[in-house]
Amino acid sequence: MPRHAFESTPLFGGAIVVDLPSNFADVSKLRQVPDNQEVYIDKDGFTSIIVDITERVGPAGGGLEKDGRALTTHLEELVGDDADTVKVWNTTETQLSLLPEGIPAYTLIATQTPRAASEESRQRNAAPDFTALILTLVRLEKENTDILITINVPHIKGEYDEEDVDLALGKQGELIGDAVEYAARIWETFNVKDWNLFNEV
Template sequence: MTTYKSTPLFGGALVCDLPEKFADVSQLRQVPDNQEVWIDKDGFTSIIFDITERVGGKGGGLKQDGQALTTHLEELVGDDADTVKVWNTTETQFSHLDENLPAYTCIATQTPRTGEKRSSTPDFTAIILTLLRLEKESTDILITINVPHIKGEYDEDEVDLALGKQGELIGDAVEYAAKIWESFKVKDWNLFNQV
């Protein structure tokens, strides 16, 4: 059973519940001002909060928001976009935010190119990407949970996303995401004027 703690982000301007076993990467190395990066002390999973400029023009709707989600995912994986498969995309509701704020989550996997495999290279990395659209603030908030699956560190028979089998690591990450959606609050909206 995962234990969570209320965690201030961006100097307390945002707050949400994160697993207690995750550590703030900024205590170890430099992290850009528009990011908060947390890593599992007992594994390889990371949770990244990214405040970015809003993608797309004014207005919204499924088509424009879907395109924004695709754009952010492509920027995230860079040149490896052709090695990514999106398994599903759903509308997402944050419990403590206006229900009219558009938010979407996709589950994708990124597989290393053949020839790039080394013993420490993951078989694949699952990506749970949540996009929160703040049009008034001209901001997109990205919450990315990266779940590397390294041979020997997970049960290969338990993971087959085509059959809906997520395995323990992805299952845990989905639980982390749901806890973030449930607990995420904006304490200081002025944050979006500064980043």
Template sequence: MPFIQDAETAGSAPLTYVPASLYGGAITCLLPSNFADVSDLRQVPDHQEVYLDKDGYTSIVVDILERVEKENDQEALKYHLKDLVQEDEGEVTTWNISEVKMGKLHEIDWCGKGEEMLMYNAVRRDTIPAYTLLATTPPGARQRGRAHEPDFVGVLLLLIRLVEQKTDVLVAVNVPHIPGHYVAGEVDLERRMTGGLLRVGGEIREKIVESLEIKDWELFVQE
């Protein structure tokens, strides 16, 4: 049974999406037009892309990480969640884990290295393992005791496992629920009611699942 949206937010204005160029154009996807690239404001680590909602508090973080070897892909996803929340891991609640198919992402087999690398086969896109997760966590240490401290943060993850490249691509849509900016009675995940903010966060993640493409596979070349 899918999570449902509340009646009040169901009729809100839809988001508009624009192409986003990540890692110098090596990866592209559609992101909401009202999200700003944080690298235009401050330095962001080379392995990371960060976008912030100009009209709210939601953020989108993309990380290129070394592949995590666990007994299965779901355990790898849980490991990445644990790494994200760190000191609050004991208070994290995971509500949903699902396998998904990327809409435009194709696995590539490569031959050679560097400039001599040649693409010789494109494998069907559903061969790339990809998973989503919904979790909630209390505010992190940096958020506590400050203005706009959230009651909790919704974390919507997308994990793309690039086996041959020994890489995990992790997308996190972080949705703080700040008093006065959401209606508490509309959020009850035990009853599968996400409320408006998580509904929008889920829509953003779904758009990334549908649109993400890797344009330059040499981004993942192992030295």
């Protein structure tokens, strides 16, 4: 029995439809979001889900090696200057059930730990102890497009049980566990209704 309620959510004007947690809100109703992005945030927490349509990176042709490099490139672009504070825990090939067969997709789980800020400035900014990322990359070679689905899970002191989380021991804790459930539901329900979307971006 899933712990969360989901609802079918149209993205990019309905060109993509996917189940997202029903307690997540569309950020574009609050502030400007780039046209190639959809951002949803947990109304009761700090987790966000971002779907990003970007130009394909790397050479033509697939395979784990090329796609793995593309995944790394996207991760580095996501975290920017903080790349040296990121640890990737695992990378797996992923099947998005409703996409045409043969479309490669990969998912990695990583954590990004902010550089040691002084305790005082951390409290002021409520900077997370660390942020977990579940990043799924879908490679649409024909469309020359990469779709990135990122679930950002900030872990803020006092908002999670520190003893529950030790990725080195495989202990994900509740927040990452939830995010893994969101990701699994996204892989099952992510559906492209209008492939012309990728000609426009």
